[in-house]
Each structure stands twice: as structure tokens, then as C-alpha cells.
Amino acid sequence: MTAVRTKVSLPELKYKFTDLEPFISADLNTLHYTKHHQTYVNGINQALEQHATAQAAGDLIKCVELQQNIKFHGGGYENHCLYWDSLAPQAVGGGKLPEESSGLYKAVISQYGSFDNLIKLANKALAGIQGSGWVFICKNLNNGALEIISVYNHERPSAHLRPLLALDAWEHAYYLQYKNVKVEFFSAIWNIINWAEAAKKFDA
Numbered sequence: 001m002t003a004v005r006t007k008v009s010l011p012e013l014k015y016k017f018t019d020l021e022p023f024i025s026a027d028l029n030t031l032h033y034t035k036h037h038q039t040y041v042n043g044i045n046q047a048l049e050q051h052a053t054a055q056a057a058g059d060l061i062k063c064v065e066l067q068q069n070i071k072f073h074g075g076g077y078e079n080h081c082l083y084w085d086s087l088a089p090q091a092v093g094g095g096k097l098p099e100e101s102s103g104l105y106k107a108v109i110s111q112y113g114s115f116d117n118l119i120k121l122a123n124k125a126l127a128g129i130q131g132s133g134w135v136f137i138c139k140n141l142n143n144g145a146l147e148i149i150s151v152y153n154h155e156r157p158s159a160h161l162r163p164l165l166a167l168d169a170w171e172h173a174y175y176l177q178y179k180n181v182k183v184e185f186f187s188a189i190w191n192i193i194n195w196a197e198a199a200k201k202f203d204a
């Protein structure tokens with residue numbers, strides 16, 4: 001029996017790119033989504049296809065060689081899906097802190113004292129990435145605590161960390177609009193963070 005594999009595709013977004021302006025310009029997001037994210041869609045589909053062929057042929061060496069491509073493009077694909085999910089236009093609550101009764105709100109206050117402190121630490125982690133990478137705000141599934149982690153390239157958080165928010169620190173995420181001043185992008189993005197979605201993921 002041949003296994004049926006469904007190709008991945010760009011996720012459907014719940015907002016228009018003009019709705020995230022002025023914090024992220026429509027031009028920047030269009031490029032990010034239709035070119036960069038699309039590259040990872042194509043990359044992971046191709047790598048999985050090649051892997052299926054190699055596996056069917058019993059070519060273990062080829063399967064091993066393909067792991068890096070699967071990791072890079074698969075991570076790039078998944079991280080970007082999370083990134084779009086982490087954003088929302090202000091008109092539908094982007095930038096608005098989660099309900100005070102939510103588990104996420106309580107965890108932030110108890111661990112960091114305030115959302116400002118959490119944001120400060122996340123921004124420090126973003127600024128500290130040398131080259132390309134991501135910062136995730138995660139829930140540690142072992143103890144329920146929040147963790148801010150940074151990764152290089154398109155690495156993923158460890159299995160015991162559930163990412164609630166994904167922040168893209170690749171140059172392609174800001175350069176078209178913010179040029180070399182990446183700290184301005186990192187400071188602007190909090191105006192359109194989808195905290196309600198993060199709170200949902202915290203409770204999931």
C-alpha cells in the first residue's frame with residue numbers, strides 16, 4: 001500500500017496585510033508571505049517527496065542526507081505559520097493584553113511582574129540573535145511555566161515547550177521597512193501581537 005501524503009501549502013490568514021499597518025507595511029508582509037514563506041512550502045514539499053522516493057528505494061544514506069533539508073524547510077514552514085498566528089490587526093484586538101482572568105495573564109504577572117518586563121526580555125532575546133533566528137514565548141509543559149527562548153535559523157522549540165508566540169528575527173522580516181534598525185521593528189510588533197490567541201494556546 002502506498003502512503004498518501006498531502007502537500008503543505010501557505011496557511012489561510014485571518015487578516016489582510018494592509019490591516020497590520022503602520023507597524024508592518026503591506027508590502028513587507030506580502031513579500032514575507034508570498035516569497036519567503038512560499039520558499040519553505042516549496043522546500044519542505046520537495047524534501048518530503050525526495051525522502052519518500054529514497055525510502056521506497058531503500059536508500060538509507062539518501063534519507064539521512066535529506067534530514068537537514070526537512071528540518072530547515074519544515075521548521076521554516078511551521079515557524080512562519082505560528083508567526084502569522086501571533087499577529088492580529090488592532091481593530092480585532094491586536095496588541096491588547098489577554099483577559100486578566102486568563103491563565104496566560106496570571107502566569108506573566110506571577111513570573112515577570114508585568115507584561116512590560118516580559119516584552120523587555122523578549123526584545124533583549126531578539127536583539128541578541130546574531131544572524132537569523134526566532135524568539136518564542138513558550139509554555140513549559142512539564143511545569144506550566146513560561147519561557148522565552150531563542151533559536152538560530154529555523155530550529156524549533158524542544159518538544160516539552162509549547163510555543164505561544166513566534167517572533168521572526170530574520171532580516172527578511174523587517175529590512176524592507178525598517179532597514180538596519182531592527183530594534184524599531186521589535187518594538188513596533190507588540191502593537192499587533194495576538195495575545196488572545198497566545199492565551200488560547202496557553203490553555204490548550
Ligand SMILES: [Fe+2]
Nearest residue numbers: 036168170173
Ligand atoms: Fe520570516
